[in-house]
Amino acid sequence: MTTLLDQFQLWLKGFWPEWAAYIVPAIAGILVIIAFVLTIVIFYIWWERRLLGRFQIRTGPNRCGPEGIFQPIATAVKILLKEDIVPDKADKLIHFIAPIIVFVPILMIFAVIPISEGAILVDLNVGIIYVVAISSISIIGIFMASWASNNKYSLISGMRSIAQMVSYELPVVLSIVGVVLVAGSFSMLKIVEAQTIPFILLQPLGFIVFFLGALAEMNRSPFDLLEADSEIVAGYHIEYSGMKFAMFYLGEYGVALAYAGIITTLFLSGWQGPGLPPIIWFLIKIIAVFTLIVWMRATLPRLRVDQLMSFAWKGLLPMAVLNLVIVAVEVLLIPASMQWVMFILNFAFAAVLILLWSKLFTLGGGRVEV
Amino acid sequence: MKFERYGIGIARGMALTFRHLFRSPITVQYPEQKLVTSRRIRGNELVWFPEKCTGCATCAKSCPQGNIVIVTHGDEGSKFIVDKFELDSGRCMFCGLCVESCPYDALAMGLNYECAKYRRGDLVLSKEKLTVAADHQPSAYYRPQFEGKLPKQSLLLWNKADGGQKLRFLPLSTRKRGSGA
Amino acid sequence: MSIQTEPFILNIGPQHPSTHGVFRLRVTLDGEVVVNVEPVIGYLHRGIEKLAEGRTYTQNIPFTDRLDYLSSMTNNLAYCLAMEKLADIKVPERAEYIRVIFSEIMRISSHLMAVGFFINDLGAMMTPVLYMWREREKIMDMFEMVSGQRLLYNFMRIGGVSQDIPGEFLPAVKKFVAEMPKYLDEYDQLLAKNEILLVRSKGVGILPKETAISIGASGPVLRASGVKWDIRQLDPYSIYERFDFAIPTGEVGDCYDRYWVRMQEMRQSVRILEQALAQMPEKGEVCASVPQFFRPPRGEAYGYIEAPKGNLGFYIVSDGSIAPYRLHIYPPTLINITALQDMVKGWKVADLIIIFGSIDVVLGEIDR
Numbered sequence: 001m002t003t004l005l006d007q008f009q010l011w012l013k014g015f016w017p018e019w020a021a022y023i024v025p026a027i028a029g030i031l032v033i034i035a036f037v038l039t040i041v042i043f044y045i046w047w048e049r050r051l052l053g054r055f056q057i058r059t060g061p062n063r064c065g066p067e068g069i070f071q072p073i074a075t076a077v078k079i080l081l082k083e084d085i086v087p088d089k090a091d092k093l094i095h096f097i098a099p100i101i102v103f104v105p106i107l108m109i110f111a112v113i114p115i116s117e118g119a120i121l122v123d124l125n126v127g128i129i130y131v132v133a134i135s136s137i138s139i140i141g142i143f144m145a146s147w148a149s150n151n152k153y154s155l156i157s158g159m160r161s162i163a164q165m166v167s168y169e170l171p172v173v174l175s176i177v178g179v180v181l182v183a184g185s186f187s188m189l190k191i192v193e194a195q196t197i198p199f200i201l202l203q204p205l206g207f208i209v210f211f212l213g214a215l216a217e218m219n220r221s222p223f224d225l226l227e228a229d230s231e232i233v234a235g236y237h238i239e240y241s242g243m244k245f246a247m248f249y250l251g252e253y254g255v256a257l258a259y260a261g262i263i264t265t266l267f268l269s270g271w272q273g274p275g276l277p278p279i280i281w282f283l284i285k286i287i288a289v290f291t292l293i294v295w296m297r298a299t300l301p302r303l304r305v306d307q308l309m310s311f312a313w314k315g316l317l318p319m320a321v322l323n324l325v326i327v328a329v330e331v332l333l334i335p336a337s338m339q340w341v342m343f344i345l346n347f348a349f350a351a352v353l354i355l356l357w358s359k360l361f362t363l364g365g366g367r368v369e370v
Numbered sequence: 371m372k373f374e375r376y377g378i379g380i381a382r383g384m385a386l387t388f389r390h391l392f393r394s395p396i397t398v399q400y401p402e403q404k405l406v407t408s409r410r411i412r413g414n415e416l417v418w419f420p421e422k423c424t425g426c427a428t429c430a431k432s433c434p435q436g437n438i439v440i441v442t443h444g445d446e447g448s449k450f451i452v453d454k455f456e457l458d459s460g461r462c463m464f465c466g467l468c469v470e471s472c473p474y475d476a477l478a479m480g481l482n483y484e485c486a487k488y489r490r491g492d493l494v495l496s497k498e499k500l501t502v503a504a505d506h507q508p509s510a511y512y513r514p515q516f517e518g519k520l521p522k523q524s525l526l527l528w529n530k531a532d533g534g535q536k537l538r539f540l541p542l543s544t545r546k547r548g549s550g551a
Numbered sequence: 552m553s554i555q556t557e558p559f560i561l562n563i564g565p566q567h568p569s570t571h572g573v574f575r576l577r578v579t580l581d582g583e584v585v586v587n588v589e590p591v592i593g594y595l596h597r598g599i600e601k602l603a604e605g606r607t608y609t610q611n612i613p614f615t616d617r618l619d620y621l622s623s624m625t626n627n628l629a630y631c632l633a634m635e636k637l638a639d640i641k642v643p644e645r646a647e648y649i650r651v652i653f654s655e656i657m658r659i660s661s662h663l664m665a666v667g668f669f670i671n672d673l674g675a676m677m678t679p680v681l682y683m684w685r686e687r688e689k690i691m692d693m694f695e696m697v698s699g700q701r702l703l704y705n706f707m708r709i710g711g712v713s714q715d716i717p718g719e720f721l722p723a724v725k726k727f728v729a730e731m732p733k734y735l736d737e738y739d740q741l742l743a744k745n746e747i748l749l750v751r752s753k754g755v756g757i758l759p760k761e762t763a764i765s766i767g768a769s770g771p772v773l774r775a776s777g778v779k780w781d782i783r784q785l786d787p788y789s790i791y792e793r794f795d796f797a798i799p800t801g802e803v804g805d806c807y808d809r810y811w812v813r814m815q816e817m818r819q820s821v822r823i824l825e826q827a828l829a830q831m832p833e834k835g836e837v838c839a840s841v842p843q844f845f846r847p848p849r850g851e852a853y854g855y856i857e858a859p860k861g862n863l864g865f866y867i868v869s870d871g872s873i874a875p876y877r878l879h880i881y882p883p884t885l886i887n888i889t890a891l892q893d894m895v896k897g898w899k900v901a902d903l904i905i906i907f908g909s910i911d912v913v914l915g916e917i918d919r
Contacts, residue, residue, distance in 0.1 A: 377746065379743075379749070380746055380747065383741045383742065386740050390682075396685060396688070408692075408695045410698065411695070412698075412699035412700050432607075432609070432610065433610075434610040434614070464700070467609065479699065512714060523692070523696055525692045525723060526685070526689050
């Protein structure tokens with residue numbers, strides 16, 4: 001199906017010159033996307049703080065505006081009004097560019113996430129590969145920020161970040177390939193349309209691997225050792241203040257929104273659902289995914305860096321590969337009309353594999369018999 | 371074979387956190403809601419009863435830091451008249467040793483805890499500010515005779531039969547907020 | 552081909568979210584592995600031992616509150632015990648029971664704070680801390696009812712306690728004791744079998760039994776290493792021989808064992824409280840009569856108790872006047888920290904923070 005933007009451009013071609021009919025809807029689409037992202041990010045900040053408060057038997061912020069809905073705006077204003085301090089011996093150029101490199105790719109991901117029926121900025125036929133490629137650029141930005149700050153704490157954080165982000169890309173990409181096999185195409189719109197049964201039911205193992213990998217890519221608990229508050233006191237953005245810190249802060253919630261959107265598209269059947277208009281279903285689903293992310297943040301302590309690496313390489317990667325093999329075999333053998341068989345088989349495999357892999361968990365760093 | 375550490379501990383922990391979503395929060399929205407302090411609170415501004423005080427300065431001797439300054443002069447006969455009775459409440463640690471040592475029950479702890487001032491010099495309280503008055507009542511610390519007039523304390527313990535963390539506030543404190551300067 | 556590396560010194564400075572106070576550690580790191588650690592203390596030194604020489608014995612009691620400010624009733628108790636040994640004062644029966652009840656409730660409060668912040672250092676974002684502080688809030692409310700303050704109580708006196716307990720106190724304690732095991736079970740559900748906690752703290756920072764005994768460790772740190780040593784049962788002070796409770800010991804001496812020992816000690820404290828509430832006499836005096844400017848006989852005495860952090864002792868030398876000649880405080884956490892270098896070598900930065908958190912230090916006690 002054609003996207004809304006294509007239809008708009010076609011209609012405009014009727015009475016405007018070719019180049020105007022091309023540029024104006026594109027700019028309008030970009031502005032709509034940016035507005036959508038910023039609004040939902042502000043909502044996310046409010047939702048996370050209130051929800052964390054309720055998990056911790058306290059109310060969250062409720063003073064700024066009714067029930068605290070202006071609190072994120074107050075936070076944003078406060079951050080913007082702060083003085084922009086650059087350390088004396090820091091590498092000025094890299095210190096300046098790093099927040100931009102972290103923030104802009106996150107905005108670029110939203111070009112291929114379908115918000116509603118046909119509401120996508122551009123329906124690339126390699127949509128999901130574009131997402132994987134662009135989201136890897138932020139890693140460089142984080143490393144630049146930590147290296148250029150001339151601070152030992154942020155150096156430790158930078159070293160950890162390279163290890164963590166690179167090693168969690170692999171399970172994420174492999175579980176995406178599992179989805180693509182069943183859907184038959186890379187394009188995001190076609191993946192959503194192929195989900196008559198949501199893929200979370202058809203590939204539970206793939207969902208778990210993708211979700212944990214995405215948590216690590218987002219630097220959120222329990223993998224938030226890049227900015228471990230109790231150890232290295234804010235990690236890679238320790239020397240940033242003012243607008244640059246605002247970019248890191250918004251980038252963190254922006255990437256949470258981006259991954260929530262991707263999970264919804266890939267596993268939860270996007271904007272499909274009975275009854276309500278599609279955009280409302282999309283919003284409900286991204287808020288549900290975000291609630292799950294906040295719930296994990298509220299409960300779990302964080303992992304150490306070598307345990308994180310061993311979890312990725314020894315735990316998630318073999319499971320992702322096995323998931324891929326199982327799904328490939330099933331796609332070959334099971335005809336398209338009997339997809340629900342995959343549901344039963346995959347749940348059984350997931351349970352068996354998780355139980356078997358738990359034997360791998362060694363305690364005490366492998367050094368002690370406990 | 372025995373299976374352990376496959377994620378069940380994390381799942382049970384998350385179930386507990388989820389259950390807490392349905393308990394009402396224990397936050398007190400200060401300053402609209404205030405908890406009633408205990409009757410024996412060692413509050414900020416001491417309360418002095420001039421009729422009972424004989425100027426013996428036992429309180430000044432028993433303060434670990436020497437915060438109380440008393441200047442008296444003799445009257446005809448054997449009584450003392452107290453000229454200056456000053457308490458440096460900025461240095462005071464509110465231990466209550468002065469109240470405990472007074473042999474004539476002339477000193478008591480105050481009830482207030484909201485007495486911030488803008489200047490450090492204002493924290494030195496002279497005898498006019500310390501004298502008992504309608505808005506400057508004593509607390510029952512070491513003075514059980516004042517217990518009857520004070521309201522009961524609001525405790526977090528007395529919540530609804532479980533599940534609920536609802537605080538039961540006793541009627542809100544009717545004292546006004548401390549004045550500024 | 553090997554990569555050439557060079558160790559660097561990181562200063563986990565006095566202001567840090569996880570040092571439980573103003574405590575400085577100069578850490579030599581090789582990558583993420585800790586090579587050497589040098590603690591620097593003294594940022595909270597207030598000169599309590601010197602100040603005590605200029606004040607009478609009763610005036611020193613508020614100063615002892617401020618040593619381990621999270622469990623101030625037990626500090627008061629140790630000091631009063633030392634004075635009662637020195638001057639041979641008999642404490643009335645009801646006062647002894649009141650002292651035991653307060654000490655055990657204080658132990659619960661201190662352990663809640665210790666375990667809560669241990670989990671916070673692990674990264675659990677304040678959630679377990681706030682759950683444990685709900686119980687601590689109840690404890691502070693009860694103490695406010697009795698003594699008027701919420702943190703630094705100044706309640707025990709030489710020869711007993713300062714005032715009698717109000718009528719609402721005992722029903723409140725009974726309700727607290729009845730509810731506490733259920734909340735302890737909730738903490739166990741949240742934490743005890745949590746895979747991430749297990750993986751990060753089992754086998755980490757082991758203090759072997761011989762090292763623990765040879766450096767003179769005490770308290771939960773010693774018990775977690777496998778030594779069954781509790782002054783309340785080995786050398787009972789006050790009336791502890793009348794109560795029946797167990798001493799939980801760990802097996803290995805790692806961080807998980809120290810956490811586990813504290814959780815079990817809270818359950819044992821609840822047991823002692825139940826027995827004390829049942830046995831307490833209805834009426835009685837609460838303080839032996841001691842003059843305000845008390846002159847004990849010449850001599851010296853050492854009074855020690857099982858404080859929540861370990862073996863807290865006060866050594867008092869008196870020359871017959873109204874102020875002590877010398878007051879020395881034996882802080883358990885200072886002695887426990889001497890093992891830090893051995894425990895930490897070879898582990899990573901993240902482990903250093905948790906090992907330090909599991910020893911449970913309070914800087915007021917170390918620096919005095």
